[in-house]
Amino acid sequence: MDARACAVRVLVRVISSGHSLAEALPEAVQFVEDVRQRALIQELAYGTLRWYYQLDAVLKQLLQKPLKQRDADIRCLLLIGLYQLMQLAMPQRVAVNETVQATVTLNKSWARGLVNAVLRNYLRRADSLEVTGDSAVEMKYAHPAWLVKWLQADWPDNWENILSANNARPPFSLRVNQCRVTREEYLDELAARSIAATPLPQVLTGLLLKKPLPVENLPGFSEGVVSVQDGAAQLAAGLLALAPGLRVLDACAAPGGKTAHILEAEPGLSGLTALDIDGHRLRRIEENLVRLSLSAHLQQGDAGEPQGWWDGQPYDRILLDVPCSATGVIRRHPDIKLLRKPGDVATLVSRQARLLKALWPLLVPGGMLLYCTCSVLRDENIGQVGRFLEMQIDAEEVPIRASWGRVCGHGRQILPGENEMDGFYFACLRKLG
Ligand SMILES: C[S@@+](CC[C@H](N)C(=O)[O-])C[C@H]1O[C@@H](n2cnc3c(N)ncnc32)[C@H](O)[C@@H]1O
Structure with a gap:
């Protein structure tokens, strides 16, 4: 399984066909057994969509002409490549080589040279890219320009905080089932298993895990002691x-x-x-x-x-x-x-x-x-x-x-x-x- 090629399939379903990530991702990873591969696919899909508007503004600068509709997969692969270079602490050589290699899995070996050239071009020109107009807004805030304008109008004093919160990774929040256990008892249970967590001050039933983990690893999850829910x-x-x-x-x-x-x-x-x-x-x-x-x-x-x-x-x-x-x-x-x-x-x-x-x-x-x-x-x-x-x-x-x-x-x-x-x-x- 090539994680980048799999993430491309997820992105094409979202970007070109309008499916939600919640539908497209589980379908794409259902047969991926390796937990680390699944985590990488998820990271690439979520991260590329989170930063899409920034990555797309950069990509437009690096491509001499837009790719054809039938090559939507190569466009998504380039966005994934840029995401790794711009947002992840991954060695550049690994990011470029693995992304180029995914063209083969996608049956688009002709695009090897293109993907290699665009990503290396980015590494050379990263500090000198010049973007103007709505694209500059999209690049700076990683949101569509229309939404930035609406948030500016609705929240003149808070819009920048809203945009940066939207670009952050969300916390992993839980609700304890108060019929079964108190929050303090569940926190003790987590501590006994070395799972770091803190209470959510605003809600009696809420707590935050320090690190996300698969729900099956939460004590009592399958018996209904706890549920995943934002505060x-x-x-x-x-x-x-x-x-x-x-x-x-x-x-x-x-x-x-x-x-x-x-x-x-x-x-x-x-x-x-x-x-x-x-x-x-x-x-x-x-x-x-x-x-x-x-x-x-x-x-x-x-x-x-x-x-x-x-x-x-x-x-x-x-x-x-x-x-x-x-x-x-x-x-x-x-x-x-x-x-x-x-x-x-x-x-x-x-x-x-x-x-x-x-x-x-x-x-x-x-x-x-x-x-x-x-x-x-x-x-x-x-x-x-x-x-x-x-x-x-x-x-x-x-x-x-x-x-x-x-x-x-x-x-x-x-x-x-x-x-x-x-x-x-x-x-x-x-x-x-
Ligand atoms: C924001 S979600 C609800 C989330 C839910 N309350 C929870 O806490 O899990 C909105 C829901 O409204 C449903 N919905 C949309 N239009 C509706 C309608 N006219 N009548 C009843 N449900 C509707 C959608 O199918 C969707 O499940």
Whole structure:
């Protein structure tokens, strides 16, 4: 197995065919048994996408003319070559030779000379490359120019921090299953196995591992003692003010991270419905709940059309974790930089508004809906909630008092990397009696 050629196949699926990295990578490595090879493929795929806009700006300077569409694989191989030279502490000779060699595995031996020349040209000219206009912005920040402009407009004092947090490697965060173990007990268990970890101060159930490791190596993982979940995502269950006997709807539930946390946090609920429009993703919830020995009523349906699935009994709590631009989790999913287009945001904003409006009548008077996104764009967050409150006269906002994030007109926003958490937005909306 040639790790670089395998990483090329992943990148072609993402860059040319628009697949997500979460789909393309597992498919490509499913038959790679060597753990170190798998880790290298992952590193090359994630890293090249994380720095794509910078690498692409450099590549454009080094190629005399763009490669043909049918040679998308060679273009991806060149990006991988540049990634190794620009971002990894790998000996240059190894990076160049191994990258050139991958042309053979890809059945493109004709490109040996080209790949060799471009990478060596980079090593000679690295300090004298001159890039201008939008390409200069993309090269400097390793983000698409449109997103840099949007972040500058939305976060005039924070946009540079957001961009650099997006380019950093994310921490490995865990949620302990509080029905089974306390965080302190689990930290002791990790320490006994020499796995370094620290508590996440903002969340009672959260902890950070010093070094990532395969989940199978985590004590109790397969028995449901612990789950992988970012700290910000772990805040949702606490904000729902859960209590025994409440009836809860998790309206956009898959793959079920927050569903499971709600069940762990309050085992005495009178019921929890986990709804998702995507049947395939709904099965992921089931797998997660089985591992954790938890159960919920799983329902496939469109949250925007409750007449298709609702039994007519109102809910005391609704969690609405809407589909969004995911601009708060770019550090975990660097393919978002390429896959998200500026036109997507308006479409998402209107889908979110439709879901909010359709679910509000399902809430009991005095009940609470928690609206959340993993976005940092104001239109999906404060803007969305502001417009809803103007229109919905029986809705009032419950202020979130917390030591994390920032108040921003409506709701509370965490920016990526703050308190070691992903970028997330939360707003609590209560229905008046
Ligand atoms: C941000 S993800 C939810 C993550 C989930 N809450 C968790 O913590 O694991 C958004 C989910 O909304 C689902 N979705 C999108 N449109 C929907 C709709 N109209 N009705 C129900 N679910 C929808 C997607 O399939 C996706 O699984």
